[in-house]
């Protein structure tokens with residue numbers, strides 16, 4: 001077993017290329033099963049969630065080739081209607097296979113998805129949406145059995161702009177008969193990327209990037225090649241890191257249009273950001289400013305996935321900050337660990353009050369989920385002594401190599417072997 005050791009107290013300097021987006025590549029890989037042929041996906045991040053999705057695709061009959069960061073999926077012959085529980089339990093995005101497999105083979109069974117425990121994470125909106133497209137879904141014995149004689153286009157008004165439900169319905173709509181209209185659709189950049197990928201495969205999608213997406217069903221798709229964009233959450237994590245430690249970093253490939261709200265937040269924390277077609281440069285010359293009230297919201301609002309990394313930076317702000325987590329009810333698990341490191345944080349339901357302290361101190365902490373784990377790495381870079389972060393398998397779900405990236409920016413962050 002490995003842990004991450006951080007010896008903090010250094011400013012960050014330098015530039016790195018940002019990995020491809022986890023939340024874009026996972027639904028894109030799921031979408032590849034819609035096509036009775038080959039899809040080539042470039043700039044795929046080498047993370048454990050992608051490895052898990054590859055195993056699922058392999059288990060249902062896809063032939064996968066990996067060449068560097070390119071994944072080639074040949075989904076010509078699917079031969080399994082049951083997604084193996086072992087992989088479904090590991091990853092939330094396994095549920096996104098429902099829509100495309102219903103479209104392609106009209107039958108699929110899957111257990112409830114696992115992944116990080118950041119809230120109850122029901123899938124009622126997925127199920128309701130797919131039923132509107134004429135799928136029959138039986139939920140019994142912790143298993144979803146889904147079937148249809150033919151998916152039929154329909155109008156669906158989501159009660160909440162769920163990212164996963166929007167993706168599942170979109171993917172089911174591609175091979176459905178007639179037109180599907182998704183109202184109150186999620187507008188996250190990863191939905192836009194999925195729509196771009198589907199269009200590249202020959203799907204007919206309108207309203208890309210808006211809250212109303214229309215999909216006109218087609219009967220066949222074609223081979224296509226697509227390049228995944230930079231991960232906006234990884235970008236934002238490193239922006240929060242430099243906001244905390246000070247320094248100057250350039251995140252090559254970062255898409256500024258995906259990060260307008262986040263750029264505004266780090267600027268209010270005292271950073272200077274410069275954007276170009278090449279990426280984003282962030283400069284921080286002092287301790288971060290406090291942030292009076294920061295709420296997480298669906299895109300284009302401030303992303304819940306960056307709440308913990310920004311919280312870590314705010315622990316050493318010049319004053320008091322308030323965060324409100326509106327999306328996931330159990331996303332403050334990292335707080336107990338940050339307090340162990342000397343942070344002054346009080347939680348009241350959705351609200352976190354962070355009273356800035358001068359610095360944190362190193363100790364042994366544990367990650368409970370992906371972004372909380374990344375937040376602890378940031379906290380470790382603030383602390384002058386040594387911090388050990390355990391249970392890093394969560395971090396590996398979404399960060400290709402957080403130690404490599406931060407080392408390239410001058411930090412002392414290393415994987416270490418646990419003493420058995």
Ligand SMILES: CC(=O)N[C@H]1[C@@H](OP(=O)(O)OP(=O)(O)OC[C@H]2O[C@@H](n3ccc(=O)[nH]c3=O)[C@H](O)[C@@H]2O)O[C@H](CO)[C@@H](O)[C@@H]1O
Pocket residue numbers: 022023026092093119120121122123124125126127160161162163164165186188190298303304305327328329
């Ligand atoms: C792989 C992926 O892309 N994950 C992202 C996706 O997760 P995910 O797709 O799970 O997030 P959703 O947008 O669906 O969830 C948002 C909220 O809606 C609730 N909800 C969702 C579906 C449903 O059927 N019923 C329901 O009540 C959830 O419990 C949560 O409170 O979007 C989240 C919100 O931006 C991000 O934090 C995750 O990183």
Ligand SMILES: C=C(OP(=O)(O)O)C(=O)O
Pocket residue numbers: 022023091092093115116118305370371398
């Ligand atoms: C919550 C996240 O991912 P997932 O939905 O895959 O659990 C995340 O990326 O922060």
